[in-house]
Amino acid sequence: MRYEAPDTIKAAVGLLSKAKGTSRILAGGTDLLVQMRSGMVEPDLVVNIKGIPGMRDIVADKGGYRIGAAVSGAELEEHGKVGQMWPGVVEATNLIGSTQIQGRATMVGNLCNASPAADSVPAMIAAGATARVVGPKRTRDVPVESIATAPGKTSLAKGEFVSSVFLPKPPARTGSAYLRFIPRTEMDIAVVAAGIAMTLNAKGVITAARVSLGAVAARALLVDACAEAIIGSTLDDAALDRLAAAASAAAKPITDKRGTVEFRTKVAGVLARRAAVIAYDRARG
Amino acid sequence: MPLDANTPDLRTEFKSVGTRPNRPDGVDKVTGRARFGADFSAPGQLVGLVLRSPHAHARIKSIDTSAAEALPGVKAVITYKDIPEQEGCDKDVLVNIMARGTALYDGHAVAAVAATDAAVARKALKLIKVDYKVLKHVTDVDEAMKPSAPVLHPGRFEPVDYNSLETASHVSGKQETKTKTREGSNIAGRYVFGHGDVDKGFKQADIIVEHEFKTEATHQGYIEPHACVASVSSDGMAELWVCTQGPFMVRDVCASLLGMDVSRLRVTPSEIGGGFGGKTTVFIEPVALALSRKAGKPVKVVMSRSEVFRCTGPTSSASMWVKIGAKKDGTFVAADAVLKYQGGAFPGSPVEMGAMCAFACYDLRNVRIVGYDVVTNRPKQAAYRAPGAPMSAFAVEGVIGEIADKLGIDAIDIRLKNAAKEGTVSSYGPTFGPVGLVETLEAAKAHKNYKVKLGKNQGRGVASGFWFNFAGNTCVSINLNVDGTLALALGTVDIGGSRASMCLMAAEELGIAYDDVRAIIADTSSLGYNDISEGSRVTFSSGLATIKAVRDLKKRMCGRAAKIWGIPEDAVKWENGAAHPAGANAGGFDPLSIKEIAAQASATGGPLAGHYEINAEGAGPSFATHVCDVEVDPETGAMKVLRYLVVQDAGKAIHPSYVEGQYQGGAVQGIGWVLNEEYFYGKDGTLQNAGFLDYRIPVCSDVPMIDTVIVEVPNPGHPYGVRGVGETSIVPPLACVANAVSSAIGVRARTLPMSPPKVLAAIEGVAASKA
Amino acid sequence: MSAVHVSTKINGDDVEFVCRPDESLLDVLRDRLGMTGSKEGCGTGDCGSCSVTLDGRLVCSCLVMGAEVGGHEIGTIEGMAQGDKLHPLQQKFLEGAALQCGICTPGFLIAARALLERNMDPTETEVRYWLAGNLCRCTGYDKIVRAVMDTAKDMRKAAAKSSAKKPAAKKSPAKKTAKKGARHAA
Numbered sequence A: 001m002r003y004e005a006p007d008t009i010k011a012a013v014g015l016l017s018k019a020k021g022t023s024r025i026l027a028g029g030t031d032l033l034v035q036m037r038s039g040m041v042e043p044d045l046v047v048n049i050k051g052i053p054g055m056r057d058i059v060a061d062k063g064g065y066r067i068g069a070a071v072s073g074a075e076l077e078e079h080g081k082v083g084q085m086w087p088g089v090v091e092a093t094n095l096i097g098s099t100q101i102q103g104r105a106t107m108v109g110n111l112c113n114a115s116p117a118a119d120s121v122p123a124m125i126a127a128g129a130t131a132r133v134v135g136p137k138r139t140r141d142v143p144v145e146s147i148a149t150a151p152g153k154t155s156l157a158k159g160e161f162v163s164s165v166f167l168p169k170p171p172a173r174t175g176s177a178y179l180r181f182i183p184r185t186e187m188d189i190a191v192v193a194a195g196i197a198m199t200l201n202a203k204g205v206i207t208a209a210r211v212s213l214g215a216v217a218a219r220a221l222l223v224d225a226c227a228e229a230i231i232g233s234t235l236d237d238a239a240l241d242r243l244a245a246a247a248s249a250a251a252k253p254i255t256d257k258r259g260t261v262e263f264r265t266k267v268a269g270v271l272a273r274r275a276a277v278i279a280y281d282r283a284r285g
Numbered sequence B: 001m002p003l004d005a006n007t008p009d010l011r012t013e014f015k016s017v018g019t020r021p022n023r024p025d026g027v028d029k030v031t032g033r034a035r036f037g038a039d040f041s042a043p044g045q046l047v048g049l050v051l052r053s054p055h056a057h058a059r060i061k062s063i064d065t066s067a068a069e070a071l072p073g074v075k076a077v078i079t080y081k082d083i084p085e086q087e088g089c090d091k092d093v094l095v096n097i098m099a100r101g102t103a104l105y106d107g108h109a110v111a112a113v114a115a116t117d118a119a120v121a122r123k124a125l126k127l128i129k130v131d132y133k134v135l136k137h138v139t140d141v142d143e144a145m146k147p148s149a150p151v152l153h154p155g156r157f158e159p160v161d162y163n164s165l166e167t168a169s170h171v172s173g174k175q176e177t178k179t180k181t182r183e184g185s186n187i188a189g190r191y192v193f194g195h196g197d198v199d200k201g202f203k204q205a206d207i208i209v210e211h212e213f214k215t216e217a218t219h220q221g222y223i224e225p226h227a228c229v230a231s232v233s234s235d236g237m238a239e240l241w242v243c244t245q246g247p248f249m250v251r252d253v254c255a256s257l258l259g260m261d262v263s264r265l266r267v268t269p270s271e272i273g274g275g276f277g278g279k280t281t282v283f284i285e286p287v288a289l290a291l292s293r294k295a296g297k298p299v300k301v302v303m304s305r306s307e308v309f310r311c312t313g314p315t316s317s318a319s320m321w322v323k324i325g326a327k328k329d330g331t332f333v334a335a336d337a338v339l340k341y342q343g344g345a346f347p348g349s350p351v352e353m354g355a356m357c358a359f360a361c362y363d364l365r366n367v368r369i370v371g372y373d374v375v376t377n378r379p380k381q382a383a384y385r386a387p388g389a390p391m392s393a394f395a396v397e398g399v400i401g402e403i404a405d406k407l408g409i410d411a412i413d414i415r416l417k418n419a420a421k422e423g424t425v426s427s428y429g430p431t432f433g434p435v436g437l438v439e440t441l442e443a444a445k446a447h448k449n450y451k452v453k454l455g456k457n458q459g460r461g462v463a464s465g466f467w468f469n470f471a472g473n474t475c476v477s478i479n480l481n482v483d484g485t486l487a488l489a490l491g492t493v494d495i496g497g498s499r500a501s502m503c504l505m506a507a508e509e510l511g512i513a514y515d516d517v518r519a520i521i522a523d524t525s526s527l528g529y530n531d532i533s534e535g536s537r538v539t540f541s542s543g544l545a546t547i548k549a550v551r552d553l554k555k556r557m558c559g560r561a562a563k564i565w566g567i568p569e570d571a572v573k574w575e576n577g578a579a580h581p582a583g584a585n586a587g588g589f590d591p592l593s594i595k596e597i598a599a600q601a602s603a604t605g606g607p608l609a610g611h612y613e614i615n616a617e618g619a620g621p622s623f624a625t626h627v628c629d630v631e632v633d634p635e636t637g638a639m640k641v642l643r644y645l646v647v648q649d650a651g652k653a654i655h656p657s658y659v660e661g662q663y664q665g666g667a668v669q670g671i672g673w674v675l676n677e678e679y680f681y682g683k684d685g686t687l688q689n690a691g692f693l694d695y696r697i698p699v700c701s702d703v704p705m706i707d708t709v710i711v712e713v714p715n716p717g718h719p720y721g722v723r724g725v726g727e728t729s730i731v732p733p734l735a736c737v738a739n740a741v742s743s744a745i746g747v748r749a750r751t752l753p754m755s756p757p758k759v760l761a762a763i764e765g766v767a768a769s770k771a
Numbered sequence C: 001m002s003a004v005h006v007s008t009k010i011n012g013d014d015v016e017f018v019c020r021p022d023e024s025l026l027d028v029l030r031d032r033l034g035m036t037g038s039k040e041g042c043g044t045g046d047c048g049s050c051s052v053t054l055d056g057r058l059v060c061s062c063l064v065m066g067a068e069v070g071g072h073e074i075g076t077i078e079g080m081a082q083g084d085k086l087h088p089l090q091q092k093f094l095e096g097a098a099l100q101c102g103i104c105t106p107g108f109l110i111a112a113r114a115l116l117e118r119n120m121d122p123t124e125t126e127v128r129y130w131l132a133g134n135l136c137r138c139t140g141y142d143k144i145v146r147a148v149m150d151t152a153k154d155m156r157k158a159a160a161k162s163s164a165k166k167p168a169a170k171k172s173p174a175k176k177t178a179k180k181g182a183r184h185a186a
């Protein structure tokens, strides 16, 4: 195994493009080192991107924020302003692991690890975030939901990696929230999760919404039926019931050591409803 | 003689005992200097790694180690052939440390390598080719008792008449067809306890409650993985540094497995990073010795966390049936139970102790308990804090909770009504001496937590528990240093502050300052045999031996004073750290302090030391009552423990902080057991959650402060009244939390863990049945 | 596997080492540098007994590659006491019996110090969530949480005293951390 710490994106892309065998980007390493230790991956090349200028920066951009691929959860929290704009995303990211994990783990690593239970992903999807993919041919911006394709699999081509995530400027009266269910209070992987963002008009009627569910399918789902269930409403009980039913209907989970099909299906609805209430309150300000 | 007259056997007033000084090993532990198992290294050591079976049950057709042996850097590869069976060794332990012909569980050791570094060792493991024939497996205790189950040890355990099993009529409901297979069965043992006539008793009952219960296996979860460094020289002299609860046990077992003279093997225990019973046997130690013997170099073996979960002993999983009958006023008239515990791939589940403890809290006329020890394709169980007792208490205390609810009697009152006390003939035979269950119940009832008003979706649970406490073989030396300070050599490993407690008792007995005594844990060549630090025996047994060794030393010191003063020995008494003339007749000498006696030791006959060895008896049982409040989220089944109270009889708390610590630690382990901890097996019989992320022990934010009340009903078997305190605290929590959940949302959980999916399903079931 | 040469700073001292790229910082500390105060309870980020600070931030040293610490500053348990003077947290842990077996203790101390450096007035909930990545199987956490809260109290008292003496002194660090306790969990 070779370890490299390039100082430009170009150099990193060059290393990845030329590498034979298995290569891996090292961001926070909180997934990668665990996988290496268990023998799940045995990379021939590890490319640490933390030394590339810009990777650890959060930059205001077009009214929103561009977050570098090596920004840790703790740094994101300490920034403050991103959290005011997109509380759902920052709270979701800060749920990852422990204080120690927060010191290292990145949103982009969470995204590119492609776990169906990744916490920041449903929140980013709900926020309409895009990922900037750099590579040997070109740089492209894609919706975050297009990165993960299946557990552990991404749409990134050889030589490509994600250099940043962009959180757009939300319209006025937008609120976001993310909730997950875990058996403990901390140090757990989501059994089921829901991320929501919604925008209201001046009367408090929901005019736009994005609802994403985690850990109920092979990758995080963007569920239009959930959005439709609440758009046009003031999030009254009937709308919440429709939302919960739509979320449970969209859930296609499995039974494993972390939860059962029945549990995940039911609780997907419960969390969607609870997250919606929080997001709605935030949108009203 | 005057010495004894001045040191009555049961002391009730104390100067040092009952205070809370800093522990002698404390600074090393807060500065990172203390050396735990993996912190030892030997010059030139190799790294040892173990190859483990990926199958739950498989015949090993062949093992080809040639490629691994040829890898540069590999110094030894061993299989069972390198550990030939010795006469008189424990065959089950031998087979457990290295599979012989059949892999009996996922993680069973198959081969091991020693290499110059970890990377080479890992590579070597991959080069070992094992040809397996996968066999049918069974991991569930009820399944393992069926005639259709694969038999783990063909021909070893009597074939069973399945129709005659208590299980058949009481539990499964269905009658198994009567088959006696040639291969025998997985039922390794049957135990029966009780007295009176259960059937007659039930006829007097106004109410009878009976249910089936199931608990999953849980792991001790010590944070320090097993680790050792073995060094065998070409002349057969061997050293072993190891984290263990029982260095003498490790020495004797390893010597017998490897065919060594006991004198050749010296075992030095490291500081131990938790054990809870899990470090009372050997796993990697004989393997490391065998590797070192073959490689001719020291070998260090450290388990990974996943190895700890897959291959070391969790406790049993259990399937139980309990039936209790009571009068309207709450008096129990009969109690009956069938317990089935699987102990992994070998006999020895703690079902016998589970059966003995099941009804031990209660004064019962008619009681019967039948226990089955069952083998399955799981790792060999190891002791876990009050082995066997938490499961049976879960079932029994759950039924009692339901009876109390149905009769409308307060949960503490119904226990008070039936509580075992001095003179009660226990359900497992002996008659109790002075015991403190009633005192714990009364203190729990009087505690502020019992009066807090509960809110919506909140509930309160109560449960009591019992543990025998062990005594056993113990040997202690105390040496007087030239300056009058003391060196106390103990043979029982310190798992939670016991050195501090021993120093307190020595200081108390001598009438000197705590800081003047330094306790160390001796290696196996420096002190006589000591049993394992288990069964809550250390403070009792080593404490007893420490006190007696000090009394031996005091006698000798009085003798020296007598010599100096020229008066008879029995005219000298010991008081407040000095020898005094016993009375006016003895002469008007100024007292001789311990420092003065020490300074003159050489001139008066040589070094001074005290010594004591005993196979102790008289450990007093410790009872506890726990009270817990929970809140349940009815939409998700999530549970939060709001308040938790432990009331337990310590006999005498030598160092109250460490007594509280035992109460709190045991309670939180129990909370983990009831809420989330479990061994989760896949269809293929492999363990799915061999790590701390998915084997969910409680984290800091999961639990509240654990309130404690120390009750002290002195144990007459110990000079200071000490009872063991380490284990009882894990017995009540399972039922206590389950009873609280039932009071919160009306759902009785009878299958552990009560993880949210199960609780939610139960809530929905109740809602559906009401609709 | 080509070895990597690394120059770094540990507890204020310059340190150089050579390691294989697959070695974690914890492996390097324990096996190459003989600093065995950081413990390995899992090697996978779940137990916190390997906690160290990296440029002042709390991390699991088992999830940091040895190769990537060049030019950074590492703080371990071995550097917590100043000479023979224990850090106030070490002293409190000792006095309050906040350890039983002690294997988790170095990790808890490093984690608790990182908390108190950011927040001298944490609530019990904040302490519990901050320390949720540190497993202790012996104590049930009660005495650990108390020791941390008691130390914070002492530190606040000391800070108040010194700022009363010199009114110009810096105020105690702003409370800005450990929001985790308050965050919305299901």
Ligand SMILES: Cc1cc2nc3c(=O)[nH]c(=O)nc-3n(C[C@H](O)[C@H](O)[C@H](O)COP(=O)(O)OP(=O)(O)OC[C@H]3O[C@@H](n4cnc5c(N)ncnc54)[C@H](O)[C@@H]3O)c2cc1C
Residues within 6 Å of the ligand: A024, A025, A026, A027, A028, A029, A030, A031, A032, A033, A034, A069, A095, A096, A097, A098, A101, A104, A105, A106, A107, A108, A109, A110, A111, A112, A113, A117, A118, A119, A120, A156, A160, A161, A162, A163, A187, A188, A189, A190, B693, C044, C045, C046
């Ligand atoms: C104890 C513990 C608890 C955890 N708890 C949670 C939790 O609660 N919720 C949760 O969602 N996750 C959890 N995780 C998983 C992990 O911490 C997160 O997924 C984290 O966000 C990963 O980020 P990282 O920067 O550490 O990723 P890394 O480990 O550095 O990388 C993860 C993967 O993504 C690839 N990658 C990283 N960056 C890029 C990039 N820029 N472009 C392309 N590929 C890239 C890597 O090659 C690797 O395959 C936990 C992990 C541990 C050890």
Ligand code: FES
Residues within 6 Å of the ligand: C039, C040, C041, C042, C043, C044, C045, C046, C047, C048, C049, C050, C051, C060, C061, C062, C063
């Ligand atoms: S050893 Fe690093 S977290 Fe457990």
Ligand code: FES
Residues within 6 Å of the ligand: B223, B273, B274, C098, C099, C100, C101, C102, C103, C104, C105, C135, C136, C137, C138, C139
């Ligand atoms: S004191 Fe033993 S694990 Fe914490």
